[in-house]
Amino acid sequence: MLKKYGDFIAGLCGMALAAYIFITGYQIGLTEGKDFGAGFLPKLVATGLFICCAILTYRGFKTMHTVKAEQSEYKKNYLGAYGIFIMMVIYALCMKPVGFVISSAVFLFCAILLATKRENWKPIMFAVISVVLVLAVYFVFKDIFGIRLPNGVLDSIF
Amino acid sequence: MSEIITGITSVMTPSILALMFMGVVMGIIVGAIPGLTVTMGVALFLPMTYGMEPIAGLALLCALYIGGTSGGLISAILLQIPGTPASVATCFDGHPMAQRGEAGKALGVGIVASFLGGFVSFIVLAVLAPSIARVALKFGSYEYFSIGIFSLVMIASLSKGSLVKGLISAFLGFSASFVGIAPVTSFARFTFDISKLRTGFQLLPALIGLFAISQIMSALEDKYKEEDSSIRDYKIKGFGFTREDIKGQGKNFLVSTLIGTGVGILPGLGAGICNIMAYSAVKDMSKYPEKFGTGIVDGIIASETSNNACCGGALIPLMTLGIPGDNTTAIILAGFMVHGIAPGPLLFDNQAVLVYGIFAALFISNFFMIIAEYVGMRGFVKILNVPNNLLMPIIAVFCFVGAYGVNNRIFEIYVMLGFGLLGYIMKKLSIPQAPIILGFILGPIIEKYLRSGLQRSHGSFVPFITAPISGFFLLLTVVVLGYTVYKEVKKMRSGKAA
Structure with a gap:
């Protein structure tokens, strides 16, 4: 098409x-x-x-009348491509009110699930990766690079 | 002679050497993370230099500059996401090589090219700085406009397969640069009464969007593609390449060094432009231009040599005239000023020891850069062992942080997403992404110098042609454009005949 x-x-x-x-x-x-x-x-x-x-x-x-439709060797996951984009838009909308840590952890967890084939889902491992990585990114950027990311609902904690 | 020796020994103390090594490593990290720029890295460390001896502080800033400029190649090769605008063209051949299982070779070639490009440009800086600066001083608005137009036309040859699509991409980039306050008259254009648009689109969110976000979307699209585990077996010997791999690259290296140093000398252009210019020049000269973009060392050498050569070039007007060549050297200029040192023609007479100390710091930092990246490259390639289903979402989070960090505004994230969607559509339509970036960077430069030139000439275009340097570049532009159109038409006719 x-x-x-x-x-x-x-x-x-x-x-x-x-x-x-x-x-x-x-x-x-x-x-x-x-x-x-x-x-x-x-x-x-x-x-x-x-x-x-x-x-x-x-x-x-x-x-347009002579071009043949492209044949892919594998099933294309267009829904995944549009899905991740929509998730990123929601993530951007939530980042300020909810805060970087919570919105990023939720986004990361959902995005990993979306990017992983159903048979390879490991929700607990994905959740741990999401939380640990987001916290590490938050503190590295805040304390080393001096970038203050939105705290949102966790403002009183951080 | 004694001043040279005193200058060199002034940076050879353990504390300054350690400081420089730390600066290079931090620079590499900053350069490798998409969203963090060399300028940002140097700016972050500038306050640290206030309490230091002038030579220690300036050596640290130079080390960060060198490390950061080279560090961008890591993410460009491994993730197809340029860590900095200076490594956009490194993606074109670096990532296809990494996909073929030659990440080690690509990194090795890039690291050595960065080192050699920097090394030669520092020699040029040390030997020819004052005389080159005098020539650069003769460049005015006519010359800058013509060089801008020439660079833009050069990218037409970058367009894989279609000149028309390449030009559309360049015009789109140019159009995006119109948003915000216009140069010269400060007229707000295409802002739709949105106050945040008055500052225009920032380069970094646009770059992250076009390359990273579109790449993440494409990766999700290929979720069901079987990954070839054999290409994840990275065994790196030495720098990862043999003498045979870089045979016949001397001319490529020379041209890229000249372009890098030359563009660096001209204030306002910088490494973001010279890497794409060098890539297209080398591609045009090549006997096998069709192989560019498929993963050949020529492309990596062109891009990485030129962007590090740009460092030395950008320091020439800074040290000899007190004019910074790019944003990063503008911050280094601040580093001079906080210590009460005014760079300019008198610097070489009044502060000779400091000048030679800085030259020594540049060479030493360049050596530290190659050592740090050589040691680190075996670790860098491990990134590719992280499966795509984890890697891409993690990169997305880094992209968000990088875009947000530009101005501490969520608005930059929206800009990034907008450009990301545009980049994805462009990929689908086989419209090249490099020209849009160059159009975006060069747009304000061309407009600024065109309008100030026209004001100078009272609305006449004639001086743009009659000024010798400007006329030469315009003539060159016509020749390049004519030749590219000729090649395109010839290719179309031969296609029809077949």
Whole structure:
């Protein structure tokens, strides 16, 4: 699917982005009105991006009927790739209110489970790794590198 | 002569030698952890130098600089995640070698290339510094703009298979650099009224996202791929490579050293750019450019030689003119200043002993770097023994800490995730990732010098062409672009004929 229509769709998206940058750049140029303004280079780059994306769209359109779908030697786990990304977004959202230690330990534990084949799950070992590693990272970064990570609900303890 | 000897002996005390060794090891650790930069490492240790003798403090900062610049190769080769922007191009060939079970060889070649690149550039620094600095002083906005454009066009040749996709990647990086306050006029662009966007996207979260987050997602996608246990058998003899492996690399080394030192001398460019420039230059010159990116030593030598050569180059304007070549040397400049020493043309006359002491510290730190990495490389490769199902989530946590640590803001984590998703999509569409980074780094530089140049010339583009150095680089740009397009068209026609 991606191999077949990827270039065509990416080209169209790129052209839309280039048009947006150009229009915004044009507006900047109008408001500023001196030398070439802060909108000059965005317009120039947007033009270049638009041309390249138009070529990509054209090539994608020409080849989409001839390209065969990619055959993988093993089962691809797309759900895992999207799953870990969603987990990372949730992890980022929780880090400040919950704190680095708890959110990281939970994320690490869940991410290891997600990355491990079901038959190899060892929950207790994964939990120990998660907690020990996160605590080690927290204290190394706090005490050696001077990076204060969010404490969240554990603020009174750390 | 007596000043040279006094300078050298000033750093040969056990305490300063121990301090330098510690600095190199800390630098390597900082460089190897994605998210911690050399600049950050040097900045962290700067306050420690306040109470030290000037030579001890400056030797420590130089040791950190050298160790950190080289340390980035470890994660670049083993994890395909550049520890610092200086080792982006090391990923291209280093990681494929590690995947083939040649991690030891890749690390060994990288370590030796780093050492030799640094060594030659320090000789250049010691011998030619004042005269080179005088030439560099002649560079103005026209020249910097032209060099920026030239570098950007050079990356077109980096694009594996498609010039169009390479250019799209570069334009995307350029576009991302527009977000925030515009140079020269401080006009806020593409901020969507979000105050946090006024500072623009930081390089480090973008870099971690593009390389690490996309790599983590790809690894999860390949969860059911059977791992070949035979490639995890790492037996390293010596530096892990033979004389045969590096045969015929002299020219590659020379070009990369020249690019590294040259780019280092020019303020504001730095190792983040020179490693990609050297890689593309060596690839262009190569008799087998199609092999680049598949895991050959040529690519590692180009990247690692140039980034350490950049260290010596960046110290030239710092010591001779008092102008830092990159962010890290800006902090080293602060190290000079806290001791009441003003780097500049008079430094060589007034503080000759200190100058020679610093030169000696650079050479000694470079030796410490190769020793520390040689001893450590057998341990580094063990990282690859950690199964992917544990390694990738652990790396994710490090990425979060690294991105957060840039400004102590969760916002940088969101930026990292955004670039991570973009990197993953780019991988799926076979759009190269290196040009986006170079476009992102060079964007503000090109814009700044274009606009200040235009202000200087009252809106005329003519001086950009008529200024000799600027004109030369623009001509070179046209030649490189024309040649790349010609190669692309020829390849397409031969493909059609077949």
